Amino acid sequence: MIIPKSMIVGTGSAIPDKVLTNSDLEKIVDTSDEWIRTRSGIEKRHIAADDQFSSDLGAEAAKKAMVSAGVAAEELDYIIVATITPDVGFPSTACFIQEKLAAYNATAMDIAGACTGFIYALELADSLIQAQKAKTILIIGVETLSKVTDYTDRTTCVLFGDGAGAAILKPAENGRGVLGTYTKSNGSLHYLLHMPGYGTKNPPTLASIEKRLNYIKMAGKEVFKFAVTAMGDAAVKILENTGLHNDDIDLLIPHQANLRIIDATAKRINIPADKVFVNVQNFGNTSAASIPLALDEAISSGRLQQGNTVVLVAFGAGFTWGSAAVKL
């Protein structure tokens, strides 16, 4: 029997006010509400304001998680932020969030795990608590993907949205907590989903901007195929590693990229539709924010309650993929 070492004691989320609907996108690129809904399940997405950045959304989600956990800023030992849309090249977005929270006892760091980032952060936080390096850890998944989305490219611009979700972890009590995590990467497939012009390789020059290298590029079909297999594998692995049976799962929260990938993942481990959380229709693909946003919505709406077992599964650029099982 698994004895959890860390548990989630609070969650929070934040989304920008501005909404971009499929019919808004019909006016921007050659697309249709029907195409977007049937291929992805997305109906709308939230878009950050011009002066709203990942650290703003991340800090807002973090403050709500801290209130729900009853944790004060000075108690935080680590702030781990999963994002691929940092405010600046450096320092980390976690450092900006630390300032916004005035959480100066914490070590602040970013993880660039793309859509799997929150599961990477959860695995790291669980390990730090297991190693007794920390007692209270804030993990955040946040993205402002709209700022790196090419609104002239219909193959990507209909998919992405902005948002943030956060969770606080503490040492486990009463058998509650992280039952297991599973993470993988395959860096040889980096070119299928990437943003080439962001770092030192293609710095922002006039030429790189003219080539639109500062935007997300995706080979959708190839990514789709790999995502279906990888998310299915990650779901199977977490059941094997934890000894959980699919009947033990109260809710499956897959990364919200595409309704068809979500359905395929649930099918792979035989989870009925009523135990699968879906909010992709409202937020689109928010990368690292997708799972914590969904987790917070599932908890605050009462769909998940203390004692329930939730399985999280994600896949993203890198490629990266992974899963986690948590008894809340």
Ligand code: UT7
């Ligand atoms: O977050 C983790 C990583 N991301 C993902 O998991 C996303 C993975 N990929 C996908 O979700 C899907 O591949 C998409 C939703 C992006 C695309 O769906 P698809 O069924 O794979 O479509 P497709 O790329 O094969 O495109 C089919 C057709 C093409 O036209 P032709 O060549 O058949 O004439 C595209 O040009 O649809 C066309 N198309 C569009 N049409 C209207 C592509 N984008 C659009 C669009 N509106 N926005």
